[in-house]
Structure formats: C-alpha cells, structure tokens
Amino acid sequence: MKHLLSTEDLSLSNAIRILDTAEEMAAVGDREVKKLPALRGRTVVNLFFEDSTRTRISFEAAAKRLSADVINFAAKGSSVSKGESLKDTAQTLSAMGADAVVIRHWASGAPHRLAATDWIDAAVINAGDGTHEHPTQALLDAFTMRRHWARLAGTGSEGADLKGMRVAIAGDVLHSRVARSNVWLLRTLGADVTLVAPPTLLPIGVEKWPCKVSYNMDETLEQGADAVMMLRVQGERMNASFFPSTREYSRRWGFDDNRLRALDTLGMKDTIIMHPGPMNRGLEISAAAADSPRSTVLAQVRNGVSVRMAALYLLLSGDTREPAATPALAYAGTHSTKESN
Amino acid sequence: MAANTGTYLIQGAAILGGEPADLLIRDGVIAETGSGLTAEGATVIDASGLVALPGMVDVHTHLREPGREDAETVETGTRAAALGGYTAVHAMANSTPVADTAGVVEQVFSLGQAAGWVDVRPVGAVTVGLAGEQLAELGAMADSRARVRMFSDDGICVHDPVLMRRALEYVKAFDGVVAQHAQEPRLTAGAQMNEGEVSAVLGLAGWPAVAEESIIARDVLLAQHVGSRLHVCHVSTAGSVEIIRWAKERGINVTAEVTPHHLLLTDDLVRSYDPVYKVNPPLRTDADVQALRAGLADGTIDVVGTDHAPHPSEHKECEWAQAAMGMTGLETALSVVQHTMIDTGLMTWADFARVTSTAAAKIGRLEDQGRPLEAGEPANVILVDPAARWTVDPSRMATMGRNSPFKGRELPGKVVATFFKGHPTVLDGRLNTPFRHAASVGAA
Numbered sequence: 171m172k173h174l175l176s177t178e179d180l181s182l183s184n185a186i187r188i189l190d191t192a193e194e195m196a197a198v199g200d201r202e203v204k205k206l207p208a209l210r211g212r213t214v215v216n217l218f219f220e221d222s223t224r225t226r227i228s229f230e231a232a233a234k235r236l237s238a239d240v241i242n243f244a245a246k247g248s249s250v251s252k253g254e255s256l257k258d259t260a261q262t263l264s265a266m267g268a269d270a271v272v273i274r275h276w277a278s279g280a281p282h283r284l285a286a287t288d289w290i291d292a293a294v295i296n297a298g299d300g301t302h303e304h305p306t307q308a309l310l311d312a313f314t315m316r317r318h319w320a321r322l323a324g325t326g327s328e329g330a331d332l333k334g335m336r337v338a339i340a341g342d343v344l345h346s347r348v349a350r351s352n353v354w355l356l357r358t359l360g361a362d363v364t365l366v367a368p369p370t371l372l373p374i375g376v377e378k379w380p381c382k383v384s385y386n387m388d389e390t391l392e393q394g395a396d397a398v399m400m401l402r403v404q405g406e407r408m409n410a411s412f413f414p415s416t417r418e419y420s421r422r423w424g425f426d427d428n429r430l431r432a433l434d435t436l437g438m439k440d441t442i443i444m445h446p447g448p449m450n451r452g453l454e455i456s457a458a459a460a461d462s463p464r465s466t467v468l469a470q471v472r473n474g475v476s477v478r479m480a481a482l483y484l485l486l487s488g489d490t491r492e493p494a495a496t497p498a499l500a501y502a503g504t505h506s507t508k509e510s511n
Numbered sequence: 512m513a514a515n516t517g518t519y520l521i522q523g524a525a526i527l528g529g530e531p532a533d534l535l536i537r538d539g540v541i542a543e544t545g546s547g548l549t550a551e552g553a554t555v556i557d558a559s560g561l562v563a564l565p566g567m568v569d570v571h572t573h574l575r576e577p578g579r580e581d582a583e584t585v586e587t588g589t590r591a592a593a594l595g596g597y598t599a600v601h602a603m604a605n606s607t608p609v610a611d612t613a614g615v616v617e618q619v620f621s622l623g624q625a626a627g628w629v630d631v632r633p634v635g636a637v638t639v640g641l642a643g644e645q646l647a648e649l650g651a652m653a654d655s656r657a658r659v660r661m662f663s664d665d666g667i668c669v670h671d672p673v674l675m676r677r678a679l680e681y682v683k684a685f686d687g688v689v690a691q692h693a694q695e696p697r698l699t700a701g702a703q704m705n706e707g708e709v710s711a712v713l714g715l716a717g718w719p720a721v722a723e724e725s726i727i728a729r730d731v732l733l734a735q736h737v738g739s740r741l742h743v744c745h746v747s748t749a750g751s752v753e754i755i756r757w758a759k760e761r762g763i764n765v766t767a768e769v770t771p772h773h774l775l776l777t778d779d780l781v782r783s784y785d786p787v788y789k790v791n792p793p794l795r796t797d798a799d800v801q802a803l804r805a806g807l808a809d810g811t812i813d814v815v816g817t818d819h820a821p822h823p824s825e826h827k828e829c830e831w832a833q834a835a836m837g838m839t840g841l842e843t844a845l846s847v848v849q850h851t852m853i854d855t856g857l858m859t860w861a862d863f864a865r866v867t868s869t870a871a872a873k874i875g876r877l878e879d880q881g882r883p884l885e886a887g888e889p890a891n892v893i894l895v896d897p898a899a900r901w902t903v904d905p906s907r908m909a910t911m912g913r914n915s916p917f918k919g920r921e922l923p924g925k926v927v928a929t930f931f932k933g934h935p936t937v938l939d940g941r942l943n944t945p946f947r948h949a950a951s952v953g954a955a
Contacts, residue, residue, distance in 0.1 A: 178712065257828050277830035278703075278714040279784030286783065287828075300832070302714030347714060374719070375711030 191480035209238035232478035278302035308351035333360035341401025524558035528860025539933035566598025566891035568871035571816030578607025589628035611636035620657035627945030663690035749802030768816035771847035786834030821912020846922035899925035
C-alpha cells in the first residue's frame with residue numbers, strides 16, 4: 171500500500187490491518203504521554219484546498235503523536251485561472267521533501283491525480299475529494315462499529331470484520347463522499363448496508379452498488395438496524411429542488427425524536443446512531459438523538475485520530491526507505507510492517 | 512492555375528478498396544484512370560497494397576485561430592489534417608473573436624489558403640458571440656469570400672427553441688445548414704462525465720444522455736416544421752441514434768455526425784481521472800458505442816467528424832474538474848474508423864469514403880470535395896496502407912495539441928499520400944509541401 175486513495179480498492183486484509191493497527195494506536199492515546207517516535211524526521215503535509223478544520227486537526231494530531239513534522243498548507247482555489255496549479259503545488263511540496271501528503275480537495279479525483287502523475291513521489295492520503303471518497307472517515311466509522319459489534323459479541327475486535335451487522339446510511343448520498351467510502355468498506359467487511367434517501371439525492375447508477383436502497387426511513391428502522399448513520403444535509407439543496415423544504419426533509423428522512431423513541435419501542439436497545447459531523451441539529455438529526463447514549467459522534471472523532479495514525483504509520487513505515495521506523499512501534503504490538511502491495 | 516501542381520502516376524491502387532487501377536493526376540485533376548497507364552515525365556508512385564480514397568472532409572475541426580494560437584494555428588491544424596488524410600476541414604466558430612462576422616470568416620478562409628494544406632471552410636456562428644441571444648449576420652457570412660454554408664454555436668447549444676427555429680428558417684435563403692451541439696444546458700450544469708454507473712462511483716457530476724436526446728428530438732421536429740436542413744454534431748448516445756433514425760424514416764432533412772473517439776472509447780476510462788478523457792459530449796457506455804457503430808454502418812449517422820480540439824498541456828495537467836474538454840483527432844481518425852468499422856466487418860472502404868468524404872462534402876456544400884475517383888474530377892485523393900500498424904505518440908504529431916486519448920494504443924492504417932488539388936501535401940507518410948494558390952497567396 172503506497173497510497174490511501176479510496177476504500178473501493180482497499181482489500182479486506184489491508185482494511186483489517188489498518189483497523190488493527192488503529193487499535194494499537196488507540197492504546198497510545200490512553201497513555202499519559204500520547205506520543206510515539208515512529209515517524210520522527212518524516213514530514214507530513216496537510217494540503218487542504220477546501221476548509222475542514224475537523225479533518226485537518228485530526229490528521230495533525232495523528233501525525234504529531236507519531237512524532238512527524240507537520241506542515242499545514244491551506245491552498246485556496248487551485249484553478250489555472252486563479253493561481254498556482256495542483257501540479258506546481260505538488261512539485262513544490264516534493265522539492266521541500268514531503269514524505270506524505272494528506273490532501274483534501276473539492277474536486278473528485280484530485281488525490282488520484284497526485285498519486286498517478288510524476289508530480290510528487292510522496293505517499294498520498296485522501297482526506298476527502300469532492301463527492302468521491304473520504305476513506306479515513308469510513309475507516310474510523312468501521313473502527314467505531316467494529317468495537318461496538320465486538321463488545322456485543324463479547325469478543326475482542328482485533329482481526330474482526332463486520333459480518334452480519336446491519337447498517338443504515340441516511341441522507342444526501344448523491345453528494346456524499348462519506349457514503350461512498352462507507353458503502354465500499356462495509357461491503358468489504360461483510361456488513362449489510364441500506365441507503366435511505368429521497369430519490370433525488372441518490373445517484374443514477376446506485377442500483378449497481380453492493381447495498382439495498384430505500385426511500386423510507388421508518389420501514390428501514392422497522393426491518394432492523396444495528397447502526398444508523400446520518401449524513402449531513404445542506405439546506406441549500408432545497409433551492410435546487412432536491413427536496414421541497416428542510417421541514418419536509420426532516421420529517422421524512424431526519425433522525426428525529428419520534429424515531430429515537432421508535433428504537434426503544436422496536437426493542438433495538440443496542441442500535442447506535444452515528445454522524446460524521448458537523449451536524450445540522452434539527453435537520454438530519456435531532457438534539458436528543460445527537461446527545462443520547464446511542465450516539466457515537468464523539469467516539470468517532472476520538473477514533474479518527476487512531477485510524478489516521480494507523481494510516482500514516484502503515485504508509486510511511488512500510489516504505490523500505492526508512493527501515494528505522496520498524497522497531498519504534500515494536501512495543502505497541504507485533505506485526506509485520508512490510509507491505510506486500 | 513496553381514504554380515506547383517505536377518503530374519503523378521499512381522500505379523495499382525485499390526480504388527475504394529476494390530480492383531487495383533492506375534490514376535493519372537495532372538494539373539489538379541484526375542486526367543485518366545485505368546490499367547497500364549503511362550505518362551511522360553510523371554512521378555510514378557507504386558501503390559500496390561494501398562487503397563485509393565477521396566480526400567477526407569472533416570465537418571468538425573477546431574483550429575483555434577484567431578485567438579488561441581498557443582493551442583493550435585490554421586497552419587499546424589491543417590498540417591495535421593493533411594497527414595490524417597484530409598483535403599478539407601470545417602473550422603468551428605468558437606475562436607476569439609468568434610467567427611460571427613464576414614470579417615472573421617474571411618480571415619480564417621485566407622489563413623487556410625495561405626497555409627495550403629487543405630481547404631479550410633469556416634463555420635459561422637449562429638448567434639452573436641455564441642451567446643444564444645441574437646442571430647449573427649448569417650447572410651453576410653454566406654455571401655463572403657468564405658462562402659459559409661454551415662453555421663454552428665458548437666461548444667454551446669442553441670437551446671432557445673425560438674432562436675433555433677429562426678436560424679433553421681433563415682439559412683434556407685442560402686442553402687445553409689445549422690449544425691447543432693445538442694446539450695440541454697439546465698440538465699448539464701457543471702456536468703463532468705456521462706451520468707451512469709461510473710459517475711455514481713467517481714462522484715463526478717453527470718451529463719445525462721437525455722440532455723442530448725431531448726434537444727435532438729426537438730430540433731428534428733423544428734426542422735420538419737420549417738422545412739429546413741439540420742445537422743447534429745457529435746452524436747454520442749444510443750437514444751440519439753434511434754431518434755435520428757426515426758426522423759429520417761419520416762423524411763426529415765437531418766444529417767448526423769459521430770466522432771472517432773465515441774466509436775471506440777467508453778466512460779470506464781474516466782476511472783483514471785486522467786483529463787485526456789474529458790470531452791464534450793462525454794464518453795458514454797459500451798452499449799452506446801455499439802449503437803453508434805451500427806448507426807454509422809446503416810447510414811443513420813451520415814459522417815465521421817473529428818471534433819479535433821487541441822488544448823495546451825496546462826489545461827489537461829490538472830484536476831479533472833478544472834480540465835478543458837476536448838481531444839485531438841485529425842491524425843488518428845482514419846485509423847480509429849478502420850479499427851472500429853472496417854476491421855470489424857461493419858463497413859467497406861467504399862462506405863468509409865462515403866462517411867469521411869462524400870457525405871461530408873455534401874453537408875458542407877463543397878463542390879470540389881468528396882468526388883468520385885474518375886477522370887475529370889478534382890484530384891483530392893489519398894492513398895492508405897490498411898496493413899500498416901502504428902503506435903500513437905502525441906509528441907510526434909503535427910497538431911500542437913498533445914491531448915490524444917489514443918496515446919500508446921496500436922492502431923491499424925496509415926495515410927501514405929494525400930493529394931490536394933493534384934498536389935501531394937503528404938508523400939511517404941510524411942508532410943511534403945503545401946499547395947500554392949496562384950491568386951490568393953498575397954492576401955494573407
């Protein structure tokens with residue numbers, strides 16, 4: 171694994187390896203000194219073409235806990251007409267000796283361009299590209315679900331997948347990179363996914379995806395769900411006629427107080443409610459749902475740092491150019507750091 | 512009479528892929544055909560194994576001049592055309608300034624004459640500045656030295672139904688044709704690629720087939736209503752083929768074109784996010800490719816048009832969404848059409864001559880192009896080696912554009928010679944010298 175660009179092409183063994191490594195990283199976060207020397211002397215650039223404070227600081231915390239040097243590069247508007255091109259930016263970072271580039275871009279496929287061209291030789295991590303993918307978000311979601319699923323089963327989560335887990339993902343699937351990355355990763359991990367959305371917010375071609383599709387939130391809940399993931403919906407979509415009003419959206423597809431109560435009525439005491447944040451309280455999720463004990467919103471944030479540590483560690487220390495990185499993690503667990511692919 | 516035409520004796524070329532025969536070219540015309548011809552002082556060309564065809568006519572070329580000489584010039588674009596087997600190209604109107612006045616079309620026409628590689632027939636804009644608001648002076652362009660017959664806002668759809676109706680009606684006055692870029696603008700706002708299975712996965716905004724088909728359906732009905740001539744540019748979907756087939760069955764005067772890239776490539780290539788595959792209309796699905804091939808073979812689609820669209824490298828070396836739309840095509844069209852239509856058994860070389868030359872010249876009303884290879888006809892002739900195979904290398908092309916989607920592909924068929932008005936612009940597969948127009952050299 172040289173880059174982490176998408177979950178669509180992430181193998182089961184690599185997915186499990188990242189999740190298992192993240193468990194080890196999580197243990198570091200519980201210690202008084204939350205730091206490992208694994209990436210000392212390596213440079214990680216957070217290249218953000220789109221504002222996302224949450225994702226950037228999560229990656230920044232992850233890289234710093236691994237002792238990497240972190241450079242934050244907020245590049246606004248990369249168009250040829252407006253300023254420096256992606257190519258020039260990449261070559262500049264390459265000349266500065268970046269070992270990994272964490273890229274957030276409004277254009278789908280921008281991380282693929284960095285990885286496929288000879289503009290830069292660094293490891294590329296996709297931190298969200300357009301409406302394409304957000305693989306570390308899906309990994310942290312899977313990490314959160316796996317812990318929950320293992321706890322219910324009374325087993326450990328190391329090496330485990332998500333076979334049999336029923337996951338409903340609800341909201342603006344059409345514009346959601348989080349939904350796409352989750353659908354592919356959850357398929358790979360063996361979960362049963364149902365997308366719930368108004369037909370206008372599902373892409374043409376969704377029928378070929380490895381999941382079920384529903385237009386009805388209540389029916390989906392009645393059929394049973396172990397995790398319900400609410401996607402952020404932008405109120406402005408209403409102006410482009412994706413739905414008539416935010417209130418109608420909220421009534422039909424939001425996770426409101428009635429549906430929170432319905433989980434109890436239906437006897438689904440272990441169902442968790444997830445959200446990638448930032449939340450629109452009162453639109454796709456009610457305050458009561460967001461703050462309920464079922465909510466994993468803050469656990470997801472916490473797990474995000476562990477998952478991103480794992481991704482950075484595996485991509486950078488798997489590189490034969492830096493064999494010294496291998497023993498650094500030795501006390502956090504024993505496993506091969508040599509990547510076969 | 513031009514200064515540099517000579518006498519050429521082509522021996523043993525398969526005429527339109529049929530029986531071998533000799534062609535004697537003298538003073539710009541085919542002087543004689545037959546077997547065992549001799550001619551004093553003629554340059555003899557051994558054409559055994561080669562196919563003789565009428566010079567190709569492109570109904571859809573972007574030469575970029577005036578305005579974007581960093582992308583292409585009339586000189587470089589027509590060199591590429593000659594190498595690709597063309598003796599005439601229609602230069603699209605989306606230059607800077609737009610070819611919406613007699614002055615601009617005459618400039619492009621003159622540049623073409625001065626270059627001397629092919630006939631350059633400017634296409635006039637339908638609306639002023641391609642803005643879709645007010646008709647350009649179509650009559651003035653028709654009456655100009657450039658004798659414009661084809662009008663198009665290509666790149667932009669004439670989407671206002673009233674404006675389209677008026678344009679179709681108005682060009683009847685001078686036997687013109689409106690070439691429509693069929694793209695419903697509201698259905699394609701921000702569109703990046705074909706809308707379907709692949710766009711769903713890639714998260715790129717979709718360009719649905721219905722946005723093309725709904726405009727074509729409207730336009731053929733308008734053409735029928737006002738009794739005018741409509742040409743549909745770069746048809747890209749199976750549904751469009753069906754609508755055009757239906758229209759032709761009803762006797763509506765519509766012609767249609769398909770690009771070589773839509774005959775071969777599909778939207779699966781977009782998975783690479785490499786903008787060399789970004790084009791408008793977008794690459795579609797394999798089902799569309801097969802329908803387009805069938806439509807071209809059965810005559811529903813009349814012609815192959817390249818939509819040759821060179822771009823500077825910085826417009827492709829970027830994010831997909833930032834990249835310009837378009838592909839080069841002049842130097843690969845013959846090979847791609849041979850590969851997709853002839854080597855598959857769907858068409859003969861005689862059919863090839865129809866879709867790349869005869870029918871195209873008729874649409875553009877070019878009297879001296881697309882003619883039979885017979886005595887007395889203008890000597891616009893090409894010789895093709897159908898057995899040759901070559902690997903596409905954009906860096907070696909005559910066009911300034913390096914944006915060929917066929918880069919690295921091995922393709923069949925090579926243009927060995929191109930005769931333009933009896934003068935070899937291409938010999939031995941290499942650029943020779945341009946034709947010199949006796950009267951107009953000084954004009955440009």
